[in-house]
Structures are given as C-alpha cells and as structure tokens.
Amino acid sequence: MITIVDSGAGNVRSVLNMFQRHGHDARVVTTAVEVAEASKIILPGVGAFDAGMAALRQQGLDEAIRNAVNNRGATLLGICLGMHLLFDGSDEGTTQGLSLLRGCVRRFPTAPHRLKIPHMGWNVVRNVRPSALLAEPDPDRRFYFVHSYYVDCVDQTDVAGVTEYGNEFTSVVHRGRICGVQFHPEKSHRFGAALLSSFVKM
Amino acid sequence: MLRARVIPCLLMNASGGLVKTVKFAQPKYVGDPINAVRIFNEKEVDELILLDVEASRAARGPDLSRIGEIVDEAFMPIAYGGGISELSQARQLVSLGVEKVIVNGAFIDRPELIRELADTIGSQGVVAAVDVGRDLLGRRRVFDHRRKRVTGLDPVELVRRAVELGAGEVFVNDVSREGTGKGFDLELVRAMSASVGVPVIVCGGAGEVSDLRAAVDSGASAVAAGSLFVYIGRHRAVMINYPTHARLKELFIGA
Numbered sequence: 001m002i003t004i005v006d007s008g009a010g011n012v013r014s015v016l017n018m019f020q021r022h023g024h025d026a027r028v029v030t031t032a033v034e035v036a037e038a039s040k041i042i043l044p045g046v047g048a049f050d051a052g053m054a055a056l057r058q059q060g061l062d063e064a065i066r067n068a069v070n071n072r073g074a075t076l077l078g079i080c081l082g083m084h085l086l087f088d089g090s091d092e093g094t095t096q097g098l099s100l101l102r103g104c105v106r107r108f109p110t111a112p113h114r115l116k117i118p119h120m121g122w123n124v125v126r127n128v129r130p131s132a133l134l135a136e137p138d139p140d141r142r143f144y145f146v147h148s149y150y151v152d153c154v155d156q157t158d159v160a161g162v163t164e165y166g167n168e169f170t171s172v173v174h175r176g177r178i179c180g181v182q183f184h185p186e187k188s189h190r191f192g193a194a195l196l197s198s199f200v201k202m
Numbered sequence: 203m204l205r206a207r208v209i210p211c212l213l214m215n216a217s218g219g220l221v222k223t224v225k226f227a228q229p230k231y232v233g234d235p236i237n238a239v240r241i242f243n244e245k246e247v248d249e250l251i252l253l254d255v256e257a258s259r260a261a262r263g264p265d266l267s268r269i270g271e272i273v274d275e276a277f278m279p280i281a282y283g284g285g286i287s288e289l290s291q292a293r294q295l296v297s298l299g300v301e302k303v304i305v306n307g308a309f310i311d312r313p314e315l316i317r318e319l320a321d322t323i324g325s326q327g328v329v330a331a332v333d334v335g336r337d338l339l340g341r342r343r344v345f346d347h348r349r350k351r352v353t354g355l356d357p358v359e360l361v362r363r364a365v366e367l368g369a370g371e372v373f374v375n376d377v378s379r380e381g382t383g384k385g386f387d388l389e390l391v392r393a394m395s396a397s398v399g400v401p402v403i404v405c406g407g408a409g410e411v412s413d414l415r416a417a418v419d420s421g422a423s424a425v426a427a428g429s430l431f432v433y434i435g436r437h438r439a440v441m442i443n444y445p446t447h448a449r450l451k452e453l454f455i456g457a
Contacts, residue, residue, distance in 0.1 A: 008298065013299045014223070014277075014299040021277075035293075046327065110399060116399060116423050117399060118371075118400070119204065120401050121206070121207045121248070121423070122207065122248055123204045140447060144278065144279055148370075165203075165204055176338075187277065187279045188278070189246045189277050190246070193277070200382075
C-alpha cells in the first residue's frame, strides 16, 4: 500500500491516479496517525518551500514522516517541492526543512546562460550512481520538469541522477530508504509510471 | 537537454464538445474531448492546453466535473483556461490535477488576479494568455475575445506586467492566423519571447511541422497548435495526430 501525503500543498490526485491505473494500491492521507502506519510514503509538493513546510507542520506530518523513516524503516519518495523539503532549507525561505538529507535548495541563476525560468518541459536524467529508481535503461526516457529551484547536496553520494539546464543540476537523490525526484513522474507518461513502479518494488 | 514543447490546443464549447475555429470564429464540432485526450495520452504528447472558449463570454466558471474526467485520462501536464476569475476556481482546478491555469480576459480587467493566483498556487501554475490582433493602423494590439474587439493595449507591455505580477508562463495567440495554417508571424513570436524571462508558448498559424521549428528558432519555448493536430490532409478530415517523439527529437535537437 502506497501512502500519499496530502498536506494541501501538492497535487495528489494525479499521483494517486497513476498508481491506481498501473495496478498499485495507494491511498491519500492527511494526518500524522495515518503516516505512522505507512511503510511506503510519497510526499508530493508544489509551490514555495516555507509554505510547504508550514503545511506539513500544521498537521504534525513533518515529525510523523521523520519518525516513520528514521525509526520504523519506511521508504520515502519526495516529488518536486516534496524533494526539496527533504533537505535542510532553501534560499527561497527561512524555515528549516525535514533535514533527512543534507543540503539546501537554490534558485537557478538567469545569467550566464540567459535561460528561461522556470525550467519547464521534458528533459533527460543522466544516471550517476546506481539507484533502483533509475534502473530502466530506456533510450527515450525523459521526464516533465517545472521548477525554479534545485537541490545542492552536501554529500555527493546522495546524487543518483543529474539533468542539464545551463549547467548540470541534481534531479534524482537516493540515500538508503530516502529518495527524491525533481520532476513529476505522475506527469511523465510511461517513464514516470516505470519509476513509480520501481519505488513500489523497493 | 530541455526540448521545446509541442502542445495540442483543444477548444471546448458549452456542451463540452471539442470544436475548432478559424480566426476565433465559425466553431466546428470535431469530437469528444475525453476521447481526444485519451488518444493524445497514448501518443505521449508533451502537454495539452484545454480552453473553454465560451466560459468567459457567458460569464460562467470552469466545468469542474468535466475537466476532472478529462485530466484523469492524461499522464502529462494539462493547462486549462476559460472563465477563471477567482482564486477558489484555481484551487479547485489544481486539486483536480490541472497543472496550470490560464487567465486571459479576467486579467485584462483585473491584473492583480495574477498576483493572487501566483501567491496561492505558485508562479509555475499561472499562465497569462494574450490574444493578439491588429488595430486600424496595423499595430499589434491585445484582442479582447469576450467583447470581440481590439483594445488599445500593447501585448508586450501587458505580458511584462503579468510576469511582474507573478505569471510563470505566457501564452500568445495570434487571432489573425488562427486556424489558417499560414505559418507563424515570426516577428510577433520574436518580440513576445524576448520581452520576458519566463517561457512563452505561441499559437496561431501552424500549418506544418517545420513551422514549429521556425517558432522555436525565433525564441518560443513551446508551440501550440489546434488545426495541425486535429485535422489531416487538404480537405481537413478530422483525425487526431501528433508527430512521433523521434520526429520531434530530430526537429529540435538534431539527429
């Protein structure tokens, strides 16, 4: 059973829809008690860092998620803002994140490449370290990105995949039972479905 | 690397059917939107734009249950526009799974709507749409589709303002070329794309796949089209179609 956390700061319906369409049992939860029972947790998220953390804190979901992962062996996948919240903090805000991974979130610079911000559209991920999430070697593999911020990991061994936009940035993190993807697997056709299925099998 | 996006633009009428127009007029029924989205999903299109063309004119809001049904068929992002004039509508759309909300008429009336939307659902979820026509002196001006008239507003200034207010993307529709297949007005594409630092989607005039490349070379981050993906052949038979991923890669990234 996949547990999708709905803190009000993410789009859960599409995530739920993709799991169910591919035959995986999934449910949406809003309370700390429900997260406490979970063994596989998805943390979606869209919007600003501080608002995202505030939404989690309001329901005690931040502690519940940390507890589930650190003390009860749950696996966790953060998506987009959900991935950012795994880290210590963001240039965008002042709140502390979940600090399950070390590093912080930074904004894409507009110079020197004069790139459009947000980074929006289909891009590819280059595997840099083995991860169950990226095992499928489909040459057409691509994912939908939409973000203005990216994560800067303290520990490079947490970086499983990178993507090029101007420079290369971290697009997939994976450390033990904790993973995060910058893109939206629920909006990435069969490539996203394959990644979510890999998470189910972890 | 990031590839330019190619986006089918689907127009819905009041009864929820798909229609196609020419220069924003003569709507012709082309099919059921849920079926169309299913086919586009199978073809793994980059993204979809869904517009309820009559909602603003009829001063009614989005048809949420129909939109929900449509979005459930799509495993790619969908942007929806039509009749959005307040925050609660945007929140409901996002909770249905709509990736981005498109605002047009309402933001001409009340630009602060953009700021309110961006603060609530995030800039990346807010698309400022502008229809472009020409005034009697041939200058490009914003076209108000609800009142069916050219305004005195400069489209470049309007989209710059929208981005300052928090719009994360801009959608430019060329009224005079819509449905004609004559190709894009590349000078318009260039001017609009260069005016803001957010992605710009251009629409109106695509007649063949090479037009898409020309628009991107002029600075567009994405290209939208209606007729190109809904009709085929000289006699405009209705058939949903879309270039293969291999073709798009070849077109934009090179073989």
